[in-house]
Amino acid sequence: MDIAALRDKHPEHWRKAAAIRTLTLDAVAAANSGHSGMPMGMADVATVLFDKHMKFDPKAPTWADRDRFILSVGHGSMLLYSVLHLTGYEEVPLEEIKNFRQWGSKTAGHPESEYLDAVETTTGPLGQGIANSVGFAIAEEMLRAKYGPKIVDHYTWVMAGDGCLMEGVSQEAIALAGMQKLSKLVVFFDDNGITIDGKVSLADVTDQAKRFEASGWHVQSIDGHDPDAIDAAIEAAKADPRPSMIACKTHIALGSSAQDTAKGHGALTDGQLIADTKAAYGWEHGPFEIPQDVKAQWEAMGARGARAHEEWRERFDALSERKRIEFERAFAGEAPKALSTKIRAFKKEALENAKPVASRKSSEMVLNVVNGVMTETVGGSADLTGSNNTRSGDMEVFSPDNRSGRYIHYGIREHGMAAAMNGIALHGGLRPYGGTFMAFTDYARGAMRLSALMHQPVVYVMTHDSIGLGEDGPTHQPVEHLSMLRATPNTYVFRPADTVETAEAWEIALTTTDRPSVLALSRQNLAPVRSEHKTKNLVEQGAYVLREAGEKRRAILMASGSEVEIAVAARDILEAEGIGVRVVSVPCMELFAAQDEAYRKRVLPAGPVRVAVEAGVRQSWDRLLLGERGREQKAGFVGMEGFGASAPAPTLYEKFGITAEAVAEKVRALL
């Protein structure tokens, strides 16, 4: 690579881009870890994008109408941190750059959205960023339709690498974006031909341009080090009505002795290599030193954005008060006040008309209420609309022809759906929920974990939540999934027992702002277990006494969801035998764990035998069964020990021994 020629041809551009490159070299060297190659390769694209196109205001990183910049190739975090520092984001002073990858710094190894406002989404697990970006672009289209282009009109820019494009989730994202004609989504593909194992050709021969075109994208291929070509390609991308992919031929670790090699992907920390590279760049400044003229040019980009922000603010202030309040409430993630009233009324009515109903169906009944009062909800399903019951009666379908639609047919793409929902939530102004079969959380895990890590209140509507789904068999029957989800930090796992609990779970999920919720819902009908109307949301306590012992209390049965009615029936058997049994409904273990100790002890006093019932593996119940510190009471479990089978649901419950009689027998044996 003739670096001198690059420098000479565009000297001003070169120095701006070199600032990214040298900050990267210096930060990685200081941390003695990180990834140098990608920022060095993509610095030219980033420079042109921020210089000429990106709409952003460093003084207001959360301005609603900013362009979103998604670094899908998250290991290249120093590119983002460099740009944020250079353009003047107060949250990224030079000190943060110097503390790259250290305890307590905001400049984590990969960009973490919870540490920096300007990090739109947490990336690192490859493919997530590009899949999030589809959600961002969908949100922009929806909100533009809702508030008008004077208020919402921005681009979503993505940098993705070979790794992102090899991950399957990228295909789900690309296909969805192409179908939805998300014209304001632009992906820069860092086409450097190198992965960790060596050349891309070791594992891939895909013609990426052709692949994107196959899903309806506008595609260009350019020299990623030529600022004029980059600028022209961005202009063309903006002009085209399709989502755009710009394949940028770049040299990883440009200008260093590790250029175009797998070594260049990682941490370049050798002093001589760094010195030689800086010399090749014509960069005569000390470590972390940015000359004033270069810094000023970067800051001017931010100043341009600040003016755009001011103009936007004027337009926003001209909106009706109602619109402004609605906009700000939705962006703050606050549910409308009417929600709780409506849910309460629904609960009352549900009790009055109590009848056996599948909790997935109860969920639909709740959504029919919710979607009427919360105009910011965005529903969807991974091609199981009629099974997940996710589309309420009034929801129109979002499509290129109807940007006002609030329901998304995500296709058979659980992972892409979850990642897109993260993007919609991160964008702000909307509240996404989406459904699939609970067993297929396996497909969506990669993005569901990120909902939790990023504190995004995405709602996962996971129906067919046990062997109770019957004939579809073990591939479709979750067994370990409840324990898996409960093991995941910062996630609410709700498994409501009837219509009232389903409504209460939804209310919590929709008023929570700092974590995702999973609703585990039954395919089969569930008998109502709540018999008395309470204004209070009992699910908020996580677990509560559903039936008190009639006789002297000798046992406590705990259960969730479809097994609560089994526990109630077991209680009836035992009480008839003179054995006093309390039944505790446990719709949400995480919320129960968050109650104070006094409440927890009141619900689960030490002493009486405890038996839990759930049509899943035991693991997540052990704590409630055995007590935090042990030495409390005898305990047993009725549930699954292995995978399920294909047969009608009642047969399966019988054959796997999840019955009221089996529970009663377990209690008798322990007494």
Next chain:
Amino acid sequence: MDIAALRDKHPEHWRKAAAIRTLTLDAVAAANSGHSGMPMGMADVATVLFDKHMKFDPKAPTWADRDRFILSVGHGSMLLYSVLHLTGYEEVPLEEIKNFRQWGSKTAGHPESEYLDAVETTTGPLGQGIANSVGFAIAEEMLRAKYGPKIVDHYTWVMAGDGCLMEGVSQEAIALAGMQKLSKLVVFFDDNGITIDGKVSLADVTDQAKRFEASGWHVQSIDGHDPDAIDAAIEAAKADPRPSMIACKTHIALGSSAQDTAKGHGALTDGQLIADTKAAYGWEHGPFEIPQDVKAQWEAMGARGARAHEEWRERFDALSERKRIEFERAFAGEAPKALSTKIRAFKKEALENAKPVASRKSSEMVLNVVNGVMTETVGGSADLTGSNNTRSGDMEVFSPDNRSGRYIHYGIREHGMAAAMNGIALHGGLRPYGGTFMAFTDYARGAMRLSALMHQPVVYVMTHDSIGLGEDGPTHQPVEHLSMLRATPNTYVFRPADTVETAEAWEIALTTTDRPSVLALSRQNLAPVRSEHKTKNLVEQGAYVLREAGEKRRAILMASGSEVEIAVAARDILEAEGIGVRVVSVPCMELFAAQDEAYRKRVLPAGPVRVAVEAGVRQSWDRLLLGERGREQKAGFVGMEGFGASAPAPTLYEKFGITAEAVAEKVRALL
């Protein structure tokens, strides 16, 4: 659709295909559940394939050189069951067809490989079959190179639907197959334009032909109801040196009133609809009735295969005895006798040269031994070869130019890798292992669960198994994953503490035949904890006493992997204070649970305080901490309660409080 014209044009073919269609209608009606549409749509393709091309012997479903038929679109299981019954597989008598989807029947809702020999792989979760098929085709290439084309020379045929192709894992599979030029892989795409939610166009506009071509596939588009076109396309696919995709335009639920609709995807059980459809087919036979001439024609297909099998057997018998024995041993999944001897010698040597080493590196040292004696191992990594340490010194890379290579660069495709490994294992004759970072089990879960469900001894080499990986931060730091994996039935989760335990874990993983193993390995160096050479494999017991209490035993510390040395150090602190502490190493909870009660009580006697240490969440430890039935002893846990952070590993252990002193303090507090 003019059914009469189809019937008239190819009357003999029509009746054979109609047998699949009517058996499907009858079985679904009897079960009152299932999926009628796909078998009715793809019956023509299946008929031509089995009639003219498929190499199979119904009397020997596990014949090593049979063609593999993969029904990726698993909900169309009645297509497969029909063909198996019609061609004369003894394991699928008519009774099984009549018991479709019932308890105890082999004809589960989706094809389950553990129920029927002729089911090559369990499908149902969409995309898995097509991704498995890449593994099958890789195995065929490898074994052909190893044993010659007289012994191994067969096709892998796949039926995939829109759902399979929308799932991201299919992209990973398609790209890998294209790069590897797997010429004996042929995918029939059931291009019927319908999904559960409605028309495919609701969620996808992808030009699938172009997409496959972009990854180097040979592509054809045909009328999927024209037997001549199907036959010609298969011939062309066989002749082409690339993997082939044949897009078959079909009508879902052909000939019924639900044809070409989403309703047709599901269970068609209406009596009138069935009668009308059969009338349109010109099928005048009763339910489950197959006229003798049609049955005879199907059975003749099987007879053709039986002759091919006989000829193959002659060629096989002509092999050298050594080759025959090796072939049969490998297909039986038996490890060579030399393995244990070599592992034992390795353990001895490791103790003699004991030094701190990362367990991922220990794993590589073991593989250097293993891959020398076990020629059936197939290694690989999802683009982290140098980090997972999965490529032993002597391993060549498998590629179109070197089919003798035993190492696969899977690319950045964790899900595709896991699914391909399932295919390799299912094919037989080879033993796959593959690596990625442990946090990315999230990406591979869909296929990992199927390894467990299918009892396939795939080995997952999951390195960077905790916050101990340091600076890459929370996205890369597994926290909940050990509990998640331990919650999964039929899976061994090994977390070895040092080089000796790593060798023992590998030995078990490589001699196990009925389940997958996960090796959770550290990035950071681990101090050796085993001090005395034992011939016996101690990891086989799952947990064992590593250090006995010196003083009177008042506490038991349990730990796995990188935290065992912390437990040992905590013991030293406490013993110095006069508190007797036993340390139990727990490399595999599943194996410990499988020991008899006497052993378990010996290792973990009730009474002494128990504290577990693991740099992950507590959930999976509760049982060991608290006892199966409760009321045993006081207990505590030192580990993670939430996600990790980005910083050097020693800092993270300190900041998250996973230290010997913290463990000692927990014990003191409980005493």
